[in-house]
Structures are given as structure tokens and as C-alpha cells.
Amino acid sequence: MSPIPSSRIPVAVLGATGSVGQRFAALLADHPWFTVAVLAASERSAGLPYREAVRWVQPTPLPEELGEMRVVACRPEAVGECRLAFSALESAVATETEEAFAAAGIWVVSNASSHRMHPLVPLVVPEVNPDHLDLAARQRFGSGRILTNPNCSTIGLTLALKPLVDAFDVEACHVVTMQGLSGAGLTGVPGMQVPDNLIPYIAGEEEKFENEAAKILGRLGDDGIAPYPLPISAHCNRVPVSDGHTLCVSIRLGRPATPEQVIEAWTAFAGEPQERELPSAPRPAIHYLPQQDAPQPRLHRDLGGGMAISVGRLRPCPLLDYRFVTLSHNTVRGAAGGSILLAELAIARGLMESDRQADR
Numbered sequence: 001m002s003p004i005p006s007s008r009i010p011v012a013v014l015g016a017t018g019s020v021g022q023r024f025a026a027l028l029a030d031h032p033w034f035t036v037a038v039l040a041a042s043e044r045s046a047g048l049p050y051r052e053a054v055r056w057v058q059p060t061p062l063p064e065e066l067g068e069m070r071v072v073a074c075r076p077e078a079v080g081e082c083r084l085a086f087s088a089l090e091s092a093v094a095t096e097t098e099e100a101f102a103a104a105g106i107w108v109v110s111n112a113s114s115h116r117m118h119p120l121v122p123l124v125v126p127e128v129n130p131d132h133l134d135l136a137a138r139q140r141f142g143s144g145r146i147l148t149n150p151n152c153s154t155i156g157l158t159l160a161l162k163p164l165v166d167a168f169d170v171e172a173c174h175v176v177t178m179q180g181l182s183g184a185g186l187t188g189v190p191g192m193q194v195p196d197n198l199i200p201y202i203a204g205e206e207e208k209f210e211n212e213a214a215k216i217l218g219r220l221g222d223d224g225i226a227p228y229p230l231p232i233s234a235h236c237n238r239v240p241v242s243d244g245h246t247l248c249v250s251i252r253l254g255r256p257a258t259p260e261q262v263i264e265a266w267t268a269f270a271g272e273p274q275e276r277e278l279p280s281a282p283r284p285a286i287h288y289l290p291q292q293d294a295p296q297p298r299l300h301r302d303l304g305g306g307m308a309i310s311v312g313r314l315r316p317c318p319l320l321d322y323r324f325v326t327l328s329h330n331t332v333r334g335a336a337g338g339s340i341l342l343a344e345l346a347i348a349r350g351l352m353e354s355d356r357q358a359d360r
């Protein structure tokens with residue numbers, strides 16, 4: 001059980017009007033540890049009440065207390081006393097902005113790809129590589145820190161692979177994705193491309209799989225992170241599903257395992273967030289679904305409040321050893337919810353506090 005902060009921590013949301021930023025607003029509205037003090041977006045939105053600046057597309061109503069809050073520009077001096085900022089900025093904007101926030105002493109938990117592969121920036125799935133958070137102490141952006149979430153599909157894949165890596169090693173992986181529309185942002189896919197269609201290309205996504213998964217599953221040492229040696233062949237597709245990324249995965253294991261042992265590895269899995277009982281930690285983190293036609297985005301993406309992943313259709317693979325299907329909610333576990341869990345983990349590990357004392 002983790003210590004509960006004595007009072008709710010004021011936080012800023014950067015990129016609060018976008019697809020992921022709205023998820024942050026919705027998930028943080030009732031959060032026991034955090035309170036939204038600042039909503040920030042581009043100069044186009046700055047000065048407007050949030051209700052007017054945002055085109056709200058969440059399945060829950062816009063939180064009453066946030067509607068009248070004035071949106072500010074994404075500048076450190078605009079966020080007042082907040083020492084923690086959740087970033088849902090486009091990468092093109094995030095690089096400079098997040099570094100400016102860190103230089104100003106603010107901890108940034110980011111969804112953007114800008115800093116994910118930086119050698120001193122932790123790229124963390126809280127159940128998979130919580131120890132990588134220690135890397136943040138070596139950063140030199142300023143007295144703040146930058147922590148990152150992986151790409152939305154990589155989160156689902158690495159969470160499904162982690163129990164198998166621990167138990168049997170995984171030597172090769174082939175993955176075909178069917179990624180929901182919200183993963184492209186609010187205006188990412190033109191309407192005419194959606195019905196009766198799929199798009200067999202997502203810019204940069206296949207490379208992110210290879211690089212990010214190896215870093216996340218890698219080992220932290222004195223010289224930084226040694227990547228896990230896992231060749232991944234990825235095919236990424238955009239499909240007409242609102243939320244939810246479904247992955248068809250084939251793997252070769254390092255040691256033999258029966259189907260029962262593979263399923264047991266998934267169902268018995270619990271990570272540090274579950275052990276610490278963090279507020280956003282799903283229990284269980286992985287649902288194995290025995291139905292022959294599961295998982296499906298509409299039916300299963302909200303398991304564990306959108307924070308759990310589901311796995312199904314485990315069967316032998318004639319090319320590698322096993323194949324299965326895994327599903328995760330891309331804007332909850334794959335973005336805003338994953339970042340909130342990461343911030344909870346950093347706080348529970350005492351990192352923000354010890355950092356503040358070191359700066360005194």
C-alpha cells in the first residue's frame with residue numbers, strides 16, 4: 001500500500017483540448033491524489049473558457065468544474081504553482097515545450113514521442129519497467145524531469161509480452177495492428193477515408209514498435225538502458241474503430257512452454273502498481289478471455305476502467321511458437337491513464353520528493 005499524499009497535488013494538462021488532453025481532464029476530475037489547476041493549449045485556445053476551446057468527444061460529460069476554467073498558453077510561467085504537468089502535446093511542439101517546463105523545475109509526464117528515446121529519459125509502462133524511473137535522476141534539463149509513456153500500441157504489446165519475457169524469454173515477434181481512429185488525434189483521419197475502409201499505413205508507427213519495446217523490456221545499468229534483444233516485425237493499420245488498438249501477435253519463446261503455462265503467466269501477473277495499490281492500477285492488469293472470438297474493442301476495451309489489457313485466442317503458430325490477440329484502450333491505458341499511473345508510481349516511489357530535497 002502506498003502513502004496517500006496529504007493533500008491533492010495541483011497539476012497542469014498541456015494540450016488539454018486534444019484527444020488525449022480531454023482524456024486527462026476526464027480521468028483527473030475525480031482523482032484522489034491530483035487536482036487539475038491549469039488547462040493549457042495553443043495560442044488559438046488561450047484565454048477561452050475550456051468549454052468553448054474544446055470540442056468534447058468523451059463518453060462522459062465535460063467535468064463541471066473545468067468548463068469555466070480559462071485555457072492558458074503552454075508556457076511554464078502560465079502554470080503557477082504546479083510542479084507536475086501531464087503533456088498531451090503534438091511532438092513537433094513537445095520537444096521544446098517539455099524541456100522548457102523541466103528547466104523551470106516542473107516534472108513532465110509526456111505522451112509525445114519527442115523524448116522517448118532520449119538516453120536519460122525513462123520510457124515506462126508501470127507494470128513492466130518501474131525501475132527505469134531511476135534514470136530520471138541523471139537528467140540535465142534543469143531541476144524538473146521528463147518521464148514518458150510509450151506509443152499507444154507498444155504499451156499493449158509490452159504488457160502482454162512482459163510475463164512471457166520473465167518466464168520463458170521471447171526471441172522474436174511478429175505483430176499486425178488494427179488501431180482505432182482516436183489514436184490519430186481529433187482531426188487525424190479525414191472523414192472520407194473512414195467508412196468501408198482501412199489504411200495500411202501509420203507514419204513512424206512500425207519503427208516505434210521496434211525501438212520502444214526494446215528499451216522498455218531492456219535492463220537499466222550504469223551506462224543507461226541495454227535494449228532487450230527482440231526483433232519485431234510490425235504491420236500497422238488504421239481501422240474504423242473509435243477507441244481501442246487490437247494486435248495479432250506471433251512469438252517465438254526462448255524456452256518451451258505449454259499453452260496452460262503461457263495463460264498462467266498472464267493471469268498470475270501483477271506489477272508494482274498492483275502491489276502498491278496505486279489508484280489507477282487495474283486489478284488484474286491482464287485479462288485472459290477464453291471465448292473463441294475475443295477480445296473485441298467495443299466489448300473489452302473498458303476492462304479495468306480502460307487500464308487493463310485483454311488477451312485471447314492463444315494457439316500454436318506454424319511459423320513461430322504461439323499466436324494470440326491482445327487489445328488495449330489507446331487513449332486510456334495507451335495515453336492519459338498510463339501517464340497518470342506513471343505519475344502515481346513516481347510519487348509512490350518518493351522520486352518527486354527526494355528530487356525536491358536534493359535541489360534545496
Ligand code: NAP
Nearest residue numbers: 015017018019020041042045088111112152183185186335
Ligand atoms: P490532438 O488531438 O491533435 O491534440 C493536440 C493538442 O496540442 C491540442 O490540445 C492542441 O491545442 C495542442 N497544440 C497544438 N499546437 C500547439 C502549440 N503550438 N502550442 C501548444 N499547444 C498546441 O493530439 P492527440 O491525439 O491528443 O495526441 C497528443 C499527443 O499524444 C501526441 O504527441 C500523440 O502522438 C500522443 N499520443 C496519442 C495517443 C492517442 O491515442 N491519441 C496515444 C499515445 C500518445 P489547440 O486545440 O489549441 O490547437
